[in-house]
Amino acid sequence: MTPFFDMDARFERQSLSLQTDARHLAIRGRSGIGKSRLLRIVAGLLDATGRLRVGTRIFFDEDTRLPPNARRAALVPQDAVLFPHLDVRGNLGFARGVETSAIEDVAAWLELTDLLARAPRHLSGGEKQRVALGRALLSQPELLLLDEPFTALDRPLRARLAKELHERCAAKGIATLVVSHDDAGTPHLTGEVYTLDERGLQRATEDPVD
């Protein structure tokens, strides 16, 4: 059996190798080390050499390159990147085939129900992050790419959402790849932890306390 995540890639001098059957990965590293870049490579927004396979699908190898829209790997950027011309509802329902009931369910979960008609520029940082998370989740991805997803949330909400996000993803069979800063920690996301430094990815010696 080949592992679920099978990456043997290289970007500039950084080796990005990872083989594991875990479906929930957390990657830590100091800022500027290339964590966001790693997510962009997985999403298909940036080309790296080598190969990457997730589950049964080859994202890229020597001969092929799956376009971002065929990867079903939804990105939740650190700065949310909400579509400024759409309100919260429009952002949540951006992906094709999203049903109204699904929008309302996710909005209730993320405490966004009262904000559905609001424009992104009138949201706080934490609200933007939650909309970006809901938008990605509603696009029915197979892999969720999260870039420091809860940094702008206050602690109690962060703890609750991280736990429930994990449950939702597990229930729908969505794999997750979370990157975060060293200090931020990822205590509420179960899964394997890796560190990213100049040389590349290493399995962290200590797993997070859940």
Add this chain to the structure above:
Amino acid sequence: MSASVWAAVWLSVKVAAWCTVLATPVAVPLGYLLARKRFVGRSALALLLFVPLVLPPVVTGFMLLSVFRPEGLLGALGVPFTFAACVVASFVVSLPLYTLAVRQTFEAVDPKYEEVARTLGESPMRAFWRVTLPLALPGVLAGATLSFARALGEFGATAVLAGNVEGETRTIALAVYTLMETPGGDTDARSLVLASLLVCGAAVLGYEWLRRRHRARLELPG
């Protein structure tokens, strides 16, 4: 105001409108390509676009006439000295302005929006239609307004390619020029100057309003 004054104003507006409508499907894709894509001949294309912008319009008109004259490459179309000639001359002169405005507009739209749309399952084409174009729309409309205003004032290239046929190719600029050479034409000339000031003023105000909307939509200052 005499009938010929109204004929000139109406003709100018018609020419500028046709010119803008026809230039849009050229300026929008071209401006997008120049803003976002790297391809062979990109610099050459960008430079070529500048040519009608810096050439004296009379020279542009002369070059157009050599293509469209009966013995020319496109002589079979019978363009010179018709309404179509006015549109062609204005089109060539205002297209660079339009395209450059559109290019700047697309350059101001951060590619990150397109990228996120791609990871949410949208093809490049759909990401363009659903994200990039709506975000750029006020800027594109501002470019169209600018192009309209430029076409409205076109003189040199029009005079050479379209001539000065009353009711057919005599636009505001040509009518003013004709009236200045006509004894007693001052009154009508003044009406025309006023009319073009009004129309161009409205176009420039519209441009500024759209430009601000574009900046606001992208959450940029000023």
